[in-house]
Amino acid sequence: MTAETTVTGAWDFAVELRSDPASAEARAQVLAKPRFGQAFTDHMVVANWTTEGGWQDARVTAYAPLTVSPAAAVLHYSQEIFEGLKAYRHADGSVWAFRPDRNAARFTASAQRLALPHVPEDAFIAALRALVTVDEPWVPSAEDGETSLYLRPYMIATEAALSVRPAREVLFGVIASPAGPYFDTGPKPVSIWLTTSTIRATPGGTGAAKCGGNYAASLAGLAEAVANGCEQVAFVDAVEHKWLEEIGSMNMFFVYADGRIATPALNGSILEGVTRASVVELAKDLGHTVEERLISADEWKDGVRTGEITEVFASGTAAVITPIGRVAWPEGDLTIGDHSIDYGVGPVTRSIRSSLLDLQYGRTPDTRAWLTRLA
Numbered sequence: 001m002t003a004e005t006t007v008t009g010a011w012d013f014a015v016e017l018r019s020d021p022a023s024a025e026a027r028a029q030v031l032a033k034p035r036f037g038q039a040f041t042d043h044m045v046v047a048n049w050t051t052e053g054g055w056q057d058a059r060v061t062a063y064a065p066l067t068v069s070p071a072a073a074v075l076h077y078s079q080e081i082f083e084g085l086k087a088y089r090h091a092d093g094s095v096w097a098f099r100p101d102r103n104a105a106r107f108t109a110s111a112q113r114l115a116l117p118h119v120p121e122d123a124f125i126a127a128l129r130a131l132v133t134v135d136e137p138w139v140p141s142a143e144d145g146e147t148s149l150y151l152r153p154y155m156i157a158t159e160a161a162l163s164v165r166p167a168r169e170v171l172f173g174v175i176a177s178p179a180g181p182y183f184d185t186g187p188k189p190v191s192i193w194l195t196t197s198t199i200r201a202t203p204g205g206t207g208a209a210k211c212g213g214n215y216a217a218s219l220a221g222l223a224e225a226v227a228n229g230c231e232q233v234a235f236v237d238a239v240e241h242k243w244l245e246e247i248g249s250m251n252m253f254f255v256y257a258d259g260r261i262a263t264p265a266l267n268g269s270i271l272e273g274v275t276r277a278s279v280v281e282l283a284k285d286l287g288h289t290v291e292e293r294l295i296s297a298d299e300w301k302d303g304v305r306t307g308e309i310t311e312v313f314a315s316g317t318a319a320v321i322t323p324i325g326r327v328a329w330p331e332g333d334l335t336i337g338d339h340s341i342d343y344g345v346g347p348v349t350r351s352i353r354s355s356l357l358d359l360q361y362g363r364t365p366d367t368r369a370w371l372t373r374l375a
């Protein structure tokens with residue numbers, strides 16, 4: 001592997017092209033039906049940081065296992081953060097990211113919360129551009145409907161030291177994965193287990209940061225959901241065990257019979273989803289009143305029973321807009337919406353989903369300048 005070129009900008013990225021990239025046939029096979037997070041492109045971005053030297057050695061290099069010490073702080077104390085965003089191929093072949101400045105800003109906030117160093121926001125976007133430029137053939141074609149290249153920036157504490165303190169050596173990286181629907185069911189409704197036995201995040205904790213620990217903390221709840229015949233789990237607040245927060249990997253929205261839409265207000269223990277923020281704006285464009293407020297689990301159940309809540313959906317980068325067709329809890333079970341038509345995907349969920357996807361894939365004008373060209 002040789003340093004072929006350098007991409008200059010906020011950081012200079014040396015580009016070390018791999019000598020054994022996937023063959024065009026092998027790549028085509030992956031792109032024909034990409035699943036979520038299963039296959040990875042030929043290259044990755046890596047940069048290293050030390051307290052003395054700051055950020056150095058930013059490069060695009062062959063996708064390969066990392067070598068870290070078994071004493072690396074990330075393995076013991078979970079000093080880690082990540083982001084998730086997608087690169088979309090437009091009809092003219094160009095490749096775009098959706099609101100990457102929001103991911104960059106959230107990465108900064110997460111880094112601060114986890115006592116990790118700051119990646120300048122222009123360097124974060126330059127890293128995405130450097131990787132997508134090199135691995136551009138891995139971005140699925142525009143005709144593929146809802147496929148994209150999922151980008152996963154992350155930062156881990158690599159210092160080999162067992163003292164509990166902020167690490168003095170850190171690695172920043174970006175990997176990329178051709179992505180199809182997050183759920184194997186595609187945009188069909190998923191079932192949600194409403195748990196009160198496990199809590200995902202607490203006031204003053206790390207719930208609003210995008211750190212691996214939050215996802216680890218959601219897994220016992222997810223296992224409980226699966227054991228109870230559901231696909232995903234919804235968490236309530238840590239104090240009153242009453243107010244809806246989020247679904248571990250997605251935010252939640254409720255559609256009311258009068259056209260109002262409500263989502264749990266950000267409270268420091270809910271992740272500030274980029275898709276969530278975008279849905280709030282797009283739903284207003286579509287004429288809905290959008291409320292960000294406290295929503296109790298009882299309001300969800302009662303609203304579905306009385307017909308006041310007509311649709312429920314989840315939002316996330318990976319999951320886009322995913323309809324929720326059923327909610328279950330230890331004492332009950334309710335079906336949401338009419339499953340005899342349109343696979344149970346309600347009209348409001350459908351229209352918000354389309355307006356988001358149309359924007360991301362360049363099928364409608366980007367009036368808010370939410371798109372950034374990567375390649």
Ligand code: COI
Nearest residue numbers: 084085249316317318319
């Ligand atoms: C995303 O939507 O990008 C997420 O972060 C969810 C992911 C953990 C699968």
